[in-house]
Amino acid sequence: MKIYVASSWRNNIQPFVVEALRNEGHEVYDFKNPEPGNHGFHWGEIDPDWESWSPEKFREALSHPVAESGFKLDMKALKECDACVMVLSCGRSAHLEAGYAIGAGKPTVIMLQNGEPELMYKMTPNICLDIQEVVKSINAISDKKIQGDGKI
Numbered sequence: 001m002k003i004y005v006a007s008s009w010r011n012n013i014q015p016f017v018v019e020a021l022r023n024e025g026h027e028v029y030d031f032k033n034p035e036p037g038n039h040g041f042h043w044g045e046i047d048p049d050w051e052s053w054s055p056e057k058f059r060e061a062l063s064h065p066v067a068e069s070g071f072k073l074d075m076k077a078l079k080e081c082d083a084c085v086m087v088l089s090c091g092r093s094a095h096l097e098a099g100y101a102i103g104a105g106k107p108t109v110i111m112l113q114n115g116e117p118e119l120m121y122k123m124t125p126n127i128c129l130d131i132q133e134v135v136k137s138i139n140a141i142s143d144k145k146i147q148g149d150g151k152i
Contacts (some may be wrong), residue, residue: 001142002027003146004081004101006094014087015109020131021085021138023087029077041070083107083141085134089115099123107141109134 003026007014008011014032021028021124032040043050045066051060061072062066078084084101088111089131101108109126111134126141128134 001079001081001145002029002077004029004078004097005031005087006084006090006097006101007031007087008090008094008107009042011087011090012054013111015086017134020106020135024135024139026138026142029074030106031074034073034077038073041067043067043072045075079104081106082145083109083138085109085111085138088110088113088135100118109125109137109141 003020003021005014005021005028007017009032014114015030018030036041043061046061046064047053050061054109058148062071078097078100081101084098084106086098086108100109107126108124110121110124111128111131126137128137
């Protein structure tokens with residue numbers, strides 16, 4: 001099954017989630033390493049001083065070729081995935097990605113960590129507390145998908 005893992009660059013659990021799902025035989029999109037030789041999108045590739053940008057500069061930078069390329073890779077994987085896993089703690093982009101997946105009718109799993117409770121996480125019944133629960137949920141989704149239409 002194709003899985004999109006949404007998280008944060010600062011989340012040190014994300015690589016273990018990616019590895020655990022791959023070990024189960026799933027095809028997992030890792031935004032930190034989206035394809036061979038590509039180590040993911042970083043605003044710093046456009047401007048090392050990106051954190052001091054004005055809203056106008058940020059809007060302009062969204063059209064930069066590096067940003068366009070990173071966005072296209074992530075969106076392609078998000079559109080093609082069978083399911084999404086959001087690993088907390090994460091930021092706005094990961095929440096947008098999970099929201100997109102839920103809105104597109106894709107099963108979505110949320111792995112909770114420390115942080116504020118969010119009411120809208122009720123959009124998915126798949127709330128997990130550790131990597132083992134994430135793997136169990138994804139495998140159940142995969143099994144249901146196979147039984148439902150014979151395809152992954």
